[in-house]
Amino acid sequence: QLTPSSLLRIGQLSNVDLNEDIHELETELPRQRPNEIPHNEKLLSLKYESLDYDNSENQLFLEEERRINHAAFRTVEIKRWVICAMIGILTGLVACFIDIVVENLAGLKYRVVKDNIDKFTAKGGLSFSLLLWATLNASVVMVGSMIVAFIEPVAAGSGIPQIKCYLNGVKIPHVVRLKTLVIKVCGVILSVVGGLAVGKEGPMIHSGSVIAAGISQGRSTSLKRDFKIFEYFRRDTEKRDFVSAGAAAGVSAAFGAPVGGVLFSLEEGASFWNQFLTWRIFFASMISTFTLNSVLSVYHGNAWDLSSPGLINFGRFDSEKMGYTIQEIPIFIFMGVVGGILGALFNALNYWLTMFRIRYIHRPCLQVVEAMLVAAVTATVGFVMIYCSRDCQPIQGSSVAYPLQLFCADGEYNSMATAFFNTPEKSVVNLFHDPPGSYNPMTLGMFTLMYFFLACWTYGLTVSAGVFIPSLLIGAAWGRLFGISLSYLTKGSIWADPGKYALMGAAAQLGGIVRMTLSLTVIMMEATGNVTYGFPIMLVLMTAKIVGDYFVEGLYDMHIQLQSVPFLHWEAPVTSHSLTAREVMSTPVTCLRRIERVGTVVDILSDTSSNHNGFPVVESNPDTTQVAGLRGLILRSQLIVLLKHKVFVERANLNLVQRRLKLKDFRDAYPRFPPIQSIHVSQDERECMIDLSEFMNPSPYTVPQEASLPRVFKLFRALGLRHLVVVDNRNEVVGMVTRKDLARYRLGKEGLEELSLAQT
């Protein structure tokens, strides 16, 4: 039996024979590398394919464009706005749903546990309360983790890396399906209620994107419903634009930051941007936060008040003592440095953990068990901290939702419990706004330490949950500690409100972990509702990013890399000008002739060893004197539709075809084209011919062999291509450059590195 690699080697050898003109062959390359290696970060997975952002300008497309008149294009423009409004409304509603359900379920859980603790404090037997808390957490998280692990693994995590990849042009399987949305929403609710160190804000971005992708298509393949609307938008380019709007709407609903949402989409998400899109995306964001605001204010009983613009409200920072003076700016910058270092530490720890998880904990049941253990340990750590804490604060005048008395005197509550015995969102707001003296430094120190490790351990579990809130919480805790110690050190001469430092710490920590700059500044500014904080927050985030980037890259980029996604950054690696298209491309290329035998097409498509998606079409000249020049490019999906509709030359001649194929037939099959195995082609039909000239893209982008890698990269990246044909000077196809060919060059620590392709 031949292993795939030996097959490939044979393929390469035969390739050598065929292409005599290529003299530098693989001769001295040491190939002793094992075929099976443990997972590492220098791999590219074959699982991921590109999206087709390049419009196929075939004859069908031209016909359709001729048919649609000018007025119809205007309605298309109006439809875009309608879709954006709907994206905003639905995203807002989903956010409301998550918020309300989490509030109620978490409230129920904390009440049950609190009653239990109160009962056992008097009688003894607190270990039962601990067990109750741990079991409740673990069982809720078990459900949340099970639906993710067994039903839709792509819903795990915050979803921001996935959306980032999607907007970059990588097709992540299942990422924008309705099923994913349902699992994501339920998963978020369950993991927050389960008391994990997670937030519900990050997943909103993913949810918004799925909603956008769903609405813009006017149908759901999961539900098998087609509303027959928005058919014009059924292609990757249009969908991508709406998905960026959805991501923005998600951020906007999560933080009540519409401008921040647009900028997030611009900075983190969209790799492709156009000016008109900005205004539409802003519209979607505004609608989203407004919907959330109005629905939540009705829910809270003060309609028309519009006081809760986001899932998390940082509260108002406008009192006088919250202001800052110019002398404090160096202090803020120092906090940025601390945030950068801590963020880098967080990322480095999470990197090792994720690597371990990918290598060893890959079975779904193990993942569920791990999530349950984390939940139980989180509860235990919280309980032990509360148990050991002797930091009691008077209950009067404080706004603690679930005051736990435990060993405090009557009428007092345990201050550690406000931090641990609460949903993370509430804890963040408490840390920002509780009056000075609500926490003693010991409590804050222990809390920061514990929560840092818990959050780091939690991110990357098979639950859907975000990292925004835990980061903010860690930062707010050490920031507040910093503020308190500052006023100690200076003997109260800077008697500043520690809440201000908590805010800066939160910004620094979040910036140190995710390394966002512009959008995070604006999000924090909008969430605090204070424009004057813009300057210190910007400085803090800037320092955090600079310091953090010195050590290790951002969390999302790290996870994208660990998932072996062929992600294309803005620029090619700087030292890669000596590489040419010849070395980058894959060769030989499977080409189709313009009029091709059906049997050949079916065989090529069914070949599992070469799962190609684009095929250059060459002139089908029977005499060999002429060179087979490149005529066009056809995609696998188009071929499948053609085979399905049996558009064969012979049938056309016999007038068997009822109607001509239209662009609509291709759109109806989008985005889930049937696999080749499901298409039945009889033995007779295999002998038929198929004429591709009507359907292929007659003008694919090509580059000469001598083009340098940065040049190829720029073309590929800027146009969002999927296939780039390399031709020689006779217009003969020499090779094909795809995303994986470009993404494998990366600037590592020692210079240019080449990643290997791997089956995952």
Next chain:
Amino acid sequence: CRVLLPALALALLGLAATVGPRQTLALEVAEELAEELWSAGLPGDLPELEPECRSLLAAFAEGSAALTGCLGRRARPVRLCQDCHDHYRRLLAQYGSIARAVGNSSESHNCAKSILTSDRLQIVVTLSEFFNETWEAANCANCLKNNSEGLSNSTEEFLDLFNKSLTCFEHNLQGQAIDLSPNNYTEVCKNCNETYTKLNDLYNHLQRMNRQGGESGHSAHLCIDVEDAMNITRKLWSRTFNCSFPCSDTVPVIAVSSFILFLPIVFYLSSFLHSKQKKRILILPKRIQSNASLVNIQEKYS
């Protein structure tokens, strides 16, 4: 003439003010005129306040003095709502009658205008706002009846119980020497436990009722009297008498928590040892390997 002179002075003053600082001459003239008037023994407060208004103002002043006195005297231990609500209600009425009252002479001379809004300071408004805010902050409405005539039933009940427990404390303490060590209040703890628990339960009950009635969560406090009474009792109980000794069962808690904390270690170790490490199958790319690229890559590696 007695009426005319001040009017003239006023007019001059007004003129000086409107014409601006350059016309200092007019201002000086007006000042001189006013001084003359003053030295002539004319009444300093100009007859702009009608007698009825003046009486209303006087009533308000007295009422606010009484209320202030009451608030100050009842500040510790807090008895604001119980003892001062009469004063407060009266003051509200007085303020209301000022705001509503219309002098009988002409439209422009109604009391509300001349007392409340005719100067920059507006002291009456400030005072009344202060009292209202204090009342709001103390949440007194919470323990008064709906028409705020007297305490509500639940508050009465609570205060009864509060007094009862205080007497209980006193009784039980009298039997002992005053200079006992702080740990030796067991007598009190034993005898008054019942009343204290009742009081505590009632308080918690009231709080829960209040929270359900109030629209937005924890912002609704009970009235300050009740809160403070409970606070004092709780402090006495758990700080001074040291009566609440929660059972600290540290050993089982440590056992259970260390068991739970131990589980992940077992889990990770076992999955490290027993789970099969996931291997990736490398795919050899189909591409021309030129020397140039090799050199390029390997140079960077070495």
